[in-house]
Amino acid sequence: MRFQDCIIFAKENPVCYIATMDGYQPRVRPFRLWFADERGFYFHTATSKEVCNQMKINPKVEVCFYAPGVAPDAGKMMRVTGEVEFVQNIELKKRLLKERPFLKELVSDKPEDPLLGIVHLFKGEAYFWTMGNNMRERDVKRVRFYGGK
Numbered sequence: 001m002r003f004q005d006c007i008i009f010a011k012e013n014p015v016c017y018i019a020t021m022d023g024y025q026p027r028v029r030p031f032r033l034w035f036a037d038e039r040g041f042y043f044h045t046a047t048s049k050e051v052c053n054q055m056k057i058n059p060k061v062e063v064c065f066y067a068p069g070v071a072p073d074a075g076k077m078m079r080v081t082g083e084v085e086f087v088q089n090i091e092l093k094k095r096l097l098k099e100r101p102f103l104k105e106l107v108s109d110k111p112e113d114p115l116l117g118i119v120h121l122f123k124g125e126a127y128f129w130t131m132g133n134n135m136r137e138r139d140v141k142r143v144r145f146y147g148g149k
């Protein structure tokens with residue numbers, strides 16, 4: 001498995017679930033991938049949300065991308081465990097507002113708006129799960145990635 005396989009899977013199945021920690025309580029919520037490349041996975045959120053605070057306190061997350069299957073197959077998922085950072089790059093924020101114009105109504109049309117948060121999952125490991133390897137999770141090959149900070 002190559003990291004490129006992970007990028008392709010995430011792009012084809014952009015709706016995912018991100019798990020964070022709120023003290024000792026796990027929290028899971030759906031996200032939609034913004035984009036993925038050789039540097040990792042990119043998401044966006046409003047910095048006023050609790051998920052943002054949770055990732056600032058503990059930048060370790062787990063993300064699950066899922067492609068449903070047809071019975072009796074349970075589909076295929078990719079689990080990504082890693083670390084996030086918040087990106088303050090104005091050019092990247094301009095790109096976000098151009099590609100996701102609906103954000104202008106929710107946050108603002110200014111890339112320097114502090115409510116506009118870009119989350120970069122830059123370091124970690126990923127692996128694929130199917131019913132075929134359900135009972136052998138520890139044996140599944142993982143791919144490590146590091147997109148730098």
